[in-house]
Amino acid sequence: MPARRRTLLKVIILGDSGVGKTSLMNQYVNKKFSNQYKATIGADFLTKEVQFEDRLFTLQIWDTAGQERFQSLGVAFYRGADCCVLVYDVNVAKSFENLNNWREEFLIQASPSDPDNFPFVVLGNKVDVDGGNSRVVSEKKARAWCASKGNIPYFETSAKEGLNVEEAFQVIAKNALKSEEEEEIYLPDTIDVTGGSQQRSSGCEC
Amino acid sequence: MQEAELQDLADDADYAVAIASEKPAPKSITRMDSKKSEPDGAELVYLKDNVTIHPTQYASERISGRLRLTKQGASVFLTWIPYKASPSGADSMFQSSNPNLLDRDRSLYTIRAVPFTDVRSIRRHTPTLGWQYIIVVLSSGLAFPPLYFYNGGVREFLATLKQHVSLIRSADDPNVFLVNDFQDPLQRSLSSLELPRALSIANSASTSVIPAPSGETSARTDDGLSIIQHTGRRQKVNDPARDISIQVLEKFSLVTKFARDTTSQLLREIQSDTFSANDRKNRIPAPLSNNITEPENSITSVSDEIPVAADPHEVEKISLVWGKPRQTPLGAGEWATFLDAEGRILDSTGLRKRIFYGGVEHRLRKEAWKFLLGYYDYDSTFAEREYLASVKKEEYETMKRQWQSITPAQAKRFTKFRERKGLIDKDVVRTDRTVSFYDGDDNPNVRILRDILLTYSFYNFDLGYCQGMSDLLSPILFVMKDEQESFWCFVALMERLGPNFNRDQAGMHSQLFALSKLVELLDSPLHNYFKQNDCLNYFFCFRWVLIQFKRELEYEETMLLWEVLWTHHLSEHLHLYLCVAILKRHRKKIMGEQMDFDTLLKFINELSGHIDLNAALRDAEALFFCAGENGEACIPPGTPPSLPAEDTSLMYSQQDDDEIL
Numbered sequence: 001m002p003a004r005r006r007t008l009l010k011v012i013i014l015g016d017s018g019v020g021k022t023s024l025m026n027q028y029v030n031k032k033f034s035n036q037y038k039a040t041i042g043a044d045f046l047t048k049e050v051q052f053e054d055r056l057f058t059l060q061i062w063d064t065a066g067q068e069r070f071q072s073l074g075v076a077f078y079r080g081a082d083c084c085v086l087v088y089d090v091n092v093a094k095s096f097e098n099l100n101n102w103r104e105e106f107l108i109q110a111s112p113s114d115p116d117n118f119p120f121v122v123l124g125n126k127v128d129v130d131g132g133n134s135r136v137v138s139e140k141k142a143r144a145w146c147a148s149k150g151n152i153p154y155f156e157t158s159a160k161e162g163l164n165v166e167e168a169f170q171v172i173a174k175n176a177l178k179s180e181e182e183e184e185i186y187l188p189d190t191i192d193v194t195g196g197s198q199q200r201s202s203g204c205e206c
Numbered sequence: 207m208q209e210a211e212l213q214d215l216a217d218d219a220d221y222a223v224a225i226a227s228e229k230p231a232p233k234s235i236t237r238m239d240s241k242k243s244e245p246d247g248a249e250l251v252y253l254k255d256n257v258t259i260h261p262t263q264y265a266s267e268r269i270s271g272r273l274r275l276t277k278q279g280a281s282v283f284l285t286w287i288p289y290k291a292s293p294s295g296a297d298s299m300f301q302s303s304n305p306n307l308l309d310r311d312r313s314l315y316t317i318r319a320v321p322f323t324d325v326r327s328i329r330r331h332t333p334t335l336g337w338q339y340i341i342v343v344l345s346s347g348l349a350f351p352p353l354y355f356y357n358g359g360v361r362e363f364l365a366t367l368k369q370h371v372s373l374i375r376s377a378d379d380p381n382v383f384l385v386n387d388f389q390d391p392l393q394r395s396l397s398s399l400e401l402p403r404a405l406s407i408a409n410s411a412s413t414s415v416i417p418a419p420s421g422e423t424s425a426r427t428d429d430g431l432s433i434i435q436h437t438g439r440r441q442k443v444n445d446p447a448r449d450i451s452i453q454v455l456e457k458f459s460l461v462t463k464f465a466r467d468t469t470s471q472l473l474r475e476i477q478s479d480t481f482s483a484n485d486r487k488n489r490i491p492a493p494l495s496n497n498i499t500e501p502e503n504s505i506t507s508v509s510d511e512i513p514v515a516a517d518p519h520e521v522e523k524i525s526l527v528w529g530k531p532r533q534t535p536l537g538a539g540e541w542a543t544f545l546d547a548e549g550r551i552l553d554s555t556g557l558r559k560r561i562f563y564g565g566v567e568h569r570l571r572k573e574a575w576k577f578l579l580g581y582y583d584y585d586s587t588f589a590e591r592e593y594l595a596s597v598k599k600e601e602y603e604t605m606k607r608q609w610q611s612i613t614p615a616q617a618k619r620f621t622k623f624r625e626r627k628g629l630i631d632k633d634v635v636r637t638d639r640t641v642s643f644y645d646g647d648d649n650p651n652v653r654i655l656r657d658i659l660l661t662y663s664f665y666n667f668d669l670g671y672c673q674g675m676s677d678l679l680s681p682i683l684f685v686m687k688d689e690q691e692s693f694w695c696f697v698a699l700m701e702r703l704g705p706n707f708n709r710d711q712a713g714m715h716s717q718l719f720a721l722s723k724l725v726e727l728l729d730s731p732l733h734n735y736f737k738q739n740d741c742l743n744y745f746f747c748f749r750w751v752l753i754q755f756k757r758e759l760e761y762e763e764t765m766l767l768w769e770v771l772w773t774h775h776l777s778e779h780l781h782l783y784l785c786v787a788i789l790k791r792h793r794k795k796i797m798g799e800q801m802d803f804d805t806l807l808k809f810i811n812e813l814s815g816h817i818d819l820n821a822a823l824r825d826a827e828a829l830f831f832c833a834g835e836n837g838e839a840c841i842p843p844g845t846p847p848s849l850p851a852e853d854t855s856l857m858y859s860q861q862d863d864d865e866i867l
Contacts, residue, residue, distance in 0.1 A: 039632075042752070069709050077745070
């Protein structure tokens with residue numbers, strides 16, 4: 001299998017149906033928001049050129065269907081991912097509770113070489129709704145979860161208003177790049193031949 | 207079943223215990239002269255007789271065979287070989303409409319030494335009623351048709367397998383076992399690095415029982431079991447794919463004969479294309495005869511050269527001869543001629559054929575769709591339909607009241623209802639809002655869409671709601687403009703398409719499997735291209751299939767396509783031929799630009815709005831005739847939109863595991 005072009009960074013957006021995955025992607029890439037998006041069927045992606053320290057990269061952002069039933073497709077779509085973005089709706093408790101499922105499902109299906117250090121970014125979307133009055137997941141709670149999973153970077157976003165979207169994707173791209181570079185220098189002699197390293201780095205349980 | 211009472215293996219760990227314990231080995235294992243060596247040195251670790259595939263809903267066409275697990279070094283292989291048919295004429299291929307389809311099905315479904323490294327998961331179905339079966343899903347996403355264990359023993363099979371490959375129960379679904387064949391952690395790590403093949407060859411050569419001599423591609427046992435050598439390319443002796451390609455060649459002689467027979471008639475109809483069509487017809491056999499003498503070369507040639515391998519069918523040209531010109535839509539006047547005095551449709555075949563070639567005028571859809579979808583019987587009278595409508599109206603209202611009467615306090619304790627309603631609410635407001643019928647704030651039609659879907663999720667609680675359903679309902683409501691009638695038409699449609707939305711995605715798997723087989727049959731260079739580029743899962747066609755091209759076409763075109771598909775004239779699965787037709791239209795670009803999976807998916811998604819429906823339908827029709835019986839044999843039994851073989855009331859009962867944590 002030919003090596004993937006080094007300049008391509010693959011990002012997967014996951015999260016429950018209707019949390020705003022498509023909107024976030026379109027806001028970031030096209031600087032547009034629409035109320036007319038349809039529920040994503042299957043998967044699609046958009047690309048955007050990004051620049052870091054004089055190097056140009058193509059960020060390939062994958063938008064997937066949010067209903068759990070379609071997760072079996074992930075095996076084809078998640079492979080070769082450099083970063084995974086987990087999105088929930090701050091106004092829907094269940095979408096936050098499901099983040100863990102999405103994270104684990106991703107790790108199973110994408111089976112990255114170093115799952116413990118695979119970069120995730122969490123976005124709490126729709127902070128604009130009802131001026132924040134309908135919010136049910138607090139920022140504190142979300143940050144605590146992110147910290148417990150190995151200090152996952154966290155952003156509160158509004159795809160509708162473009163709030164924090166650019167900032168979030170900057171970090172997403174940076175982390176994807178880091179993961180890509182680590183993969184390149186990852187040598188066989190660092191392999192854990194005991195095989196069983198099941199315990200997750202628990203991070204700081206704050 | 208008795209199996210369940212034998213030993214409680216409800217938990218993963220128990221599987222190991224069951225085998226490790228000193229209980230006498232279960233029947234199927236004692237049958238195999240314990241640990242007998244296979245002729246090639248492979249070790250037989252499991253054997254089960256009477257494992258059966260159901261190619262159609264007819265019991266007489268079921269194919270029974272023997273399931274085996276063999277071990278070659280560290281690798282474990284799955285093999286299912288059908289029993290020999292009663293001796294009969296081997297040259298039955300040419301006798302069209304010969305019922306002797308079984309021989310071909312045998313080779314189509316045979317599973318020859320599939321390594322577990324290629325298997326992603328195994329889903330088990332152990333219903334309390336009916337046969338147990340497993341579905342083996344490959345890493346590519348393709349799945350084999352269900353393997354029914356007539357004598358039971360799915361648990362034992364999994365227990366045996368667990369001794370040799372790592373089986374992990376899916377966290378989401380206790381009936382899904384994820385397969386990971388890498389026993390050796392070093393190999394696992396190496397593999398995850400995607401290092402060049404050379405490394406893994408070195409690694410596996412030491413464990414391989416038969417070091418394959420260089421120059422040879424595979425070793426072979428008597429029954430066609432082949433050992434896959436680690437040279438990067440897999441080749442299987444007795445590859446069923448090759449059997450099919452040979453059948454295709456045979457089919458071509460029929461095809462050309464058919465073309466010859468019909469040409470004289472068509473010459474009169476299509477003057478302008480006479481010469482090219484005639485010319486083409488004579489040239490068809492030429493590239494094919496190469497395939498006969500050098501079948502191996504045809505496989506390898508695709509990747510090496512950028513010039514795109516010739517399309518043996520040249521569908522663009524052939525369709526000029528075959529796919530009949532589309533007609534104008536069926537109008538009210540002509541419709542009336544199909545009805546007798548009491549409203550019965552006597553010649554439903556003729557009616558369906560007429561609609562197949564032209565669709566129906568929009569204002570007639572409200573009536574015609576009820577027949578096409580199966581809500582109305584063709585031989586019902588005006589009076590009977592009127593009566594049915596009144597009964598069904600009442601039935602709908604009863605079901606609707608069920609969820610309407612759920613109080614807030616009740617809903618608070620009814621998570622599944624709340625979540626379902628939430629999902630439906632989210633989807634209806636993003637379904638076809640640009641169509642004027644559904645646009646604007648507080649559109650009552652959006653609410654009706656919601657009510658129907660929620661009522662449906664109570665009508666078929668096991669299946670529930672799944673994304674894509676709102677896309678299927680939207681044109682129906684648009685046509686019917688009536689809540690109850692739309693509901694029952696949607697129910698009729700979901701009788702056929704329900705498996706698309708099932709939790710195990712079995713309907714989608716079988717359609718994508720059939721699609722891959724059809725492409726293999728109808729365009730083997732394109733098939734080989736997909737194979738080499740890791741595109742065989744056909745997930746790039748997922749949206750096409752799931753919602754019947756709804757997102758690819760304009761609203762009006764979607765309605766036309768659907769009524770054409772619903773006629774089931776020619777085939778219940780014309781949509782799969784349509785997929786092949788569209789892929790073939792773009793084969794040059796796909797292969798010429800060396801599209802990888804990602805690029806292909808993007809390309810296919812962006813075809814939305816750029817598909818010439820009428821041309822694609824004509825191509826699909828032509829391809830259907832090209833493929834003939836071999837095409838239909840590519841499609842596993844019960845593949846949607848075929849009505850399911852099993853009792854539908856049991857179909858979804860085990861599947862609704864959304865809530866299992």
